[in-house]
Amino acid sequence: DQQVKQNSPSLSVQEGRISILNCDYTNSMFDYFLWYKKYPAEGPTFLISISSIKDKNEDGRFTVFLNKSAKHLSLHIVPSQPGDSAVYFCAASGGAGGTSYGKLTFGQGTILTVHP
């Protein structure tokens, strides 16, 4: 049962344009969402997160949008750069407390390629 889904396995974008990566979730108990970036042979690196009390969080070129009613979040990268080429994972957590504390549920990732 995939509770976090990234339906686009790959995305190709021209340098300087916007990259939009999407993620859907099914578990309404999730209240914290994260995006990780992963290069080959390295571990996932934290990029940006958003709490369910917000609908937008921005950090430099990266903005995450959360639509709770649609159970959908997206990551916008503007402008895209060749160095952004990596696998992007969406992850969700059910919040603090209990035996599920800290448990991240990941999507299967989207490969982003930014062409010069």
Next chain:
Amino acid sequence: DTAVSQTPKYLVTQMGNDKSIKCEQNLGHDTMYWYKQDSKKFLKIMFSYNNKELIINETVPNRFSPKSPDKAHLNLHINSLELGDSAVYFCASSPWDRENQPQHFGDGTRLSIL
């Protein structure tokens, strides 16, 4: 000054063997995790420890046994390795408090069973 380090980076071994993977973090975090990334690229949590106490134990075969000698270390021992154990294993750590905090990952251990 690596934050979360795993050893070894690569591990190739025969079916039926017993092996261990080590993880250390120097971030001062209280909580550590093991994740498995399978051939379909899904990252799935296996275990988490908070200050040496087991918090999360997902449906993992009991051939897998985590051990935390102190809050900066979380090792994973695997008995009687099977072909299906071939995967990348990631260690992660995070602070333990009531605010949501991101987890920091090591670079993974690539386990191949022959």
